[in-house]
Amino acid sequence: MRGEYCIGGASFLSFVALLLLIFVHVGQINTSLVPHGIAMAKVNTSGFGQAFSNTTHDPDQGLYTTNYTSPLGQRNGLRQIYEFGLYSYCAYVNGSAGTCTNHTIADKFEPYIALTSDMLSNYSGYCDALFANTTFINSSYLGYNSRVAYYFMLIGTILATVALFTGVIRNALFFFISTASSIVAALCILIGAAIWTSIVKKCEGINTLELTPLNGGVISGMIVSYGNGIYLAWAAFACLAAAAVPYMVSCCTFRG
Numbered sequence: 001m002r003g004e005y006c007i008g009g010a011s012f013l014s015f016v017a018l019l020l021l022i023f024v025h026v027g028q029i030n031t032s033l034v035p036h037g038i039a040m041a042k043v044n045t046s047g048f049g050q051a052f053s054n055t056t057h058d059p060d061q062g063l064y065t066t067n068y069t070s071p072l073g074q075r076n077g078l079r080q081i082y083e084f085g086l087y088s089y090c091a092y093v094n095g096s097a098g099t100c101t102n103h104t105i106a107d108k109f110e111p112y113i114a115l116t117s118d119m120l121s122n123y124s125g126y127c128d129a130l131f132a133n134t135t136f137i138n139s140s141y142l143g144y145n146s147r148v149a150y151y152f153m154l155i156g157t158i159l160a161t162v163a164l165f166t167g168v169i170r171n172a173l174f175f176f177i178s179t180a181s182s183i184v185a186a187l188c189i190l191i192g193a194a195i196w197t198s199i200v201k202k203c204e205g206i207n208t209l210e211l212t213p214l215n216g217g218v219i220s221g222m223i224v225s226y227g228n229g230i231y232l233a234w235a236a237f238a239c240l241a242a243a244a245v246p247y248m249v250s251c252c253t254f255r256g
């Protein structure tokens with residue numbers, strides 16, 4: 001009897017973890033309600049136009065676009081909000097209207113490229129100087145790490161599914177497989193979530209970056225923040241780690 005409660009609890013935790021991970025995966029795949037609400041990282045560029053004018057003494061005319069359907073990455077104009085998911089990113093001209101890039105497996109998190117590829121080339125040229133020596137501009141570092149994090153999260157998601165389905169079969173071997181899957185899944189999600197947390201944290205450096213330190217400084221006006229996808233991933237890790245305990249107990253005490 002106790003074994004059955006264990007399995008029930010472990011299955012429930014695995015199910016919740018899998019659900020959370022599915023939400024993480026659908027983040028920013030399109031602009032409809034749920035995917036729009038989930039991102040790994042966000043960049044709010046609203047204040048950048050003013051900061052840019054103050055720094056360069058040039059007006060920011062034509063820096064932003066208000067056409068929310070115009071394709072991204074083709075110098076059609078900067079959007080106010082950029083939100084990054086695991087397969088694509090979307091950019092919004094206001095809280096609701098936006099467009100997304102095509103989907104790519106293991107899409108790289110390269111916020112600087114995303115932003116500057118929407119600007120006219122004279123603006124992006126300035127940005128290369130303004131953001132020099134920040135992690136934010138280091139697209140190869142961010143891109144590589146986000147890819148590694150993606151593969152850990154993908155493997156974690158697959159193993160969470162394995163744990164959920166093998167955990168309900170009354171057989172010592174399957175209980176062993178579900179315990180092992182749950183532990184390895186938790187480790188993979190832990191690594192993926194930790195990498196994402198770390199790279200977004202490093203990008204947050206631009207939130208306080210002074211564009212012209214020699215002249216007293218104008219804050220960049222760009223605001224990088226964690227997306228809730230990172231928190232969902234941490235919650236999935238907690239569920240998987242917690243599920244491993246009852247799986248292990250069942251594995252030892254409930255041989256079918």
Ligand SMILES: *[C@@H]1O[C@H](CO)[C@@H](O)[C@H](O)[C@H]1NC(C)=O
Nearest residue numbers: 044045046047081095221223
């Ligand atoms: C973006 O930042 C501006 C201030 O710079 C703020 O007023 C606005 O609410 C922010 N937008 C979002 C969606 O967070």
Ligand SMILES: *[C@@H]1O[C@H](CO)[C@@H](O)[C@H](O)[C@H]1NC(C)=O
Nearest residue numbers: 065066067068069070071076
């Ligand atoms: C917005 O962009 C789309 C796609 O490039 C284009 O077809 C449309 O005419 C643009 N709308 C306006 C008002 O410029």
Ligand SMILES: *[C@@H]1O[C@H](CO)[C@@H](O)[C@H](O)[C@H]1NC(C)=O
Nearest residue numbers: 066067068093094095096097
């Ligand atoms: C956002 O922009 C779109 C297109 O310009 C507009 O239809 C919509 O009402 C705007 N939404 C908000 C909340 O301002």
Ligand SMILES: *[C@@H]1O[C@H](CO)[C@@H](O)[C@H](O)[C@H]1NC(C)=O
Nearest residue numbers: 071072073074100101102103
């Ligand atoms: C995105 O997908 C569309 C339709 O499949 C294609 O026409 C377009 O070239 C793609 N864009 C990029 C940047 O790959």
